[in-house]
Amino acid sequence: MKTSDVLISGLGSFLPDRVPIGWAVDRKLIDRTAAEEYGITSVTVAGDIPAPEMAVRASRQALERAELDPAFLGLLLYVSVWYQGPHGWCPQYYVQRHTGAGQATAAEIRQGCMGMFSALELAAAHLMASPEHEAALLTSGDNFTSDLLQRWSFSPHFVMGDAGSAVVLSRRKGFARLKSVNAVTLPEYEAMHRGSEPLFPPGAGRSDKLDFGESKDRWLDGPDRDPAGPLKLVAAQDDIVSRTLEEAGITMDDVSRVAYANGSRERVEGRAMVPLGLPMSLSTWEQGRTVGHIGASDQLVALEQLLLSGELRRGDHFLMLGVGPGLNIACAVIEIMDDPHWSTARPVIAA
Incomplete structure (x- = not known):
C-alpha cells in the first residue's frame, strides 16, 4: 500500500x-x-x-x-x-x-x-x-x-x-514518512508452526513447552509440507520487496539500512541481506545480536537506535522486512525527513 x-x-x-x-x-x-x-x-x-x-x-x-x-x-x-x-x-x-x-x-x-x-x-x-x-x-x-x-x-x-x-x-x-507498507500471507504454510498439537484444548491449558524446532521438523516430514519448499517463500519475499520499493519511488540502491527479525547472523544474512543483494554492514544485526528476538519490536527498536546514534540521517531510507508464523511476509519503507530532536546527532543550536 x-x-x-x-x-x-x-x-x-x-x-x-x-x-x-x-x-x-x-x-x-x-x-x-x-x-x-x-x-x-x-x-x-x-x-x-x-x-x-x-x-x-x-x-x-x-x-x-x-x-x-x-x-x-x-x-x-x-x-x-x-x-x-x-x-x-x-x-x-x-x-x-x-x-x-x-x-x-x-x-x-x-x-x-x-x-x-x-x-x-x-x-x-x-x-x-x-x-x-x-x-x-x-x-x-x-x-x-x-x-x-x-x-x-x-x-x-x-x-x-x-x-x-x-x-x-x-x-x-513528523521527522520521518512512512512511504509504503505491504504484507502477504501464504496460508499453505500454516501447519509449519502447529506441529502435531491438537487445536483443542488450547495450548494455554497444556503443560507442553513451545518448540518451533520440533513443529517445523514434523511439518517437513509430514503430509502438509508444501512441495514447492522454500522457493515459494523466496519468490513471495522478492515480489513484496519489489512492490514496496516501487510504491515508495526508490530502488534498492537508495536503501540506507535494513532491519530484519533479530536472529542468528546466518539467518539474517541468508534470509534478508543476500536475497536483497546488500552487505551485512547495512543490516541492523550488530544491534539486534545484543537484545535477541524481541517479538514484534525488532524493527522499531532498530530504527530508534539508528536515529539516536545518528546512523540514519535526513534523506536516508530505512527498509523493514519481517516474517511470522502463518506464514506472513511484510515489508515497509520509511524516509527520514529530519533528525529528531531527541537524537544525539542533532546539532545543538546556540541560544
Whole structure:
C-alpha cells in the first residue's frame, strides 16, 4: 500500500537488562556450539515486569517525543506475540488507561513477530481515510519469561528477548514518512508452526513447552509440507520487496539500512541481506545480536537506535522486512525527513 502523508512523530522503547548468552550456556539452557554459531551476545530479560507495562513505558516515551497530547489519538493498536496477562483480559485498554489515550478506538493485533507491519498498514489506512483522524499510537510488549517456553532454545537461530516499543503516526508533523507498507500471507504454510498439537484444548491449558524446532521438523516430514519448499517463500519475499520499493519511488540502491527479525547472523544474512543483494554492514544485526528476538519490536527498536546514534540521517531510507508464523511476509519503507530532536546527532543550536 502506497501511503500519503503518514508521518512518524515519535518513537519509544523499553529495553530491560541484558543477560549474556554465556550465562545460558553455563546453565546448559542453550548448546554452546549453537550459541557460538548464532553470534548473539546477549538478550534482554524483563523478569517479572508485565509485557503491557513495558508497552506503557515505551508509549509514554513515544508520545513525549512526539509532543502529542494523547487525548488527540484516534487509534491505539497493541501488537502481541506471547501471553499478556489474565485470560479474557485485553492489554490494549491497560495501555489506553495508563497513557491517557482518551476515547481512541483500541484493538489488539496478534500476528506473531510481524504484527507491527499489519499495525502500520491498518493505522495508515485509518489516518488516510478521514481528515478527522489525526494520530495513532502503535505499541507492543512481550515478556517471554514463562514455563511454557524456553527462550534460549525454542526455535533454531532465534533467542527470545523481552521489550516494549511504540511509534506515533501523525497526519500533521513528523521527522520521518512512512512511504509504503505491504504484507502477504501464504496460508499453505500454516501447519509449519502447529506441529502435531491438537487445536483443542488450547495450548494455554497444556503443560507442553513451545518448540518451533520440533513443529517445523514434523511439518517437513509430514503430509502438509508444501512441495514447492522454500522457493515459494523466496519468490513471495522478492515480489513484496519489489512492490514496496516501487510504491515508495526508490530502488534498492537508495536503501540506507535494513532491519530484519533479530536472529542468528546466518539467518539474517541468508534470509534478508543476500536475497536483497546488500552487505551485512547495512543490516541492523550488530544491534539486534545484543537484545535477541524481541517479538514484534525488532524493527522499531532498530530504527530508534539508528536515529539516536545518528546512523540514519535526513534523506536516508530505512527498509523493514519481517516474517511470522502463518506464514506472513511484510515489508515497509520509511524516509527520514529530519533528525529528531531527541537524537544525539542533532546539532545543538546556540541560544
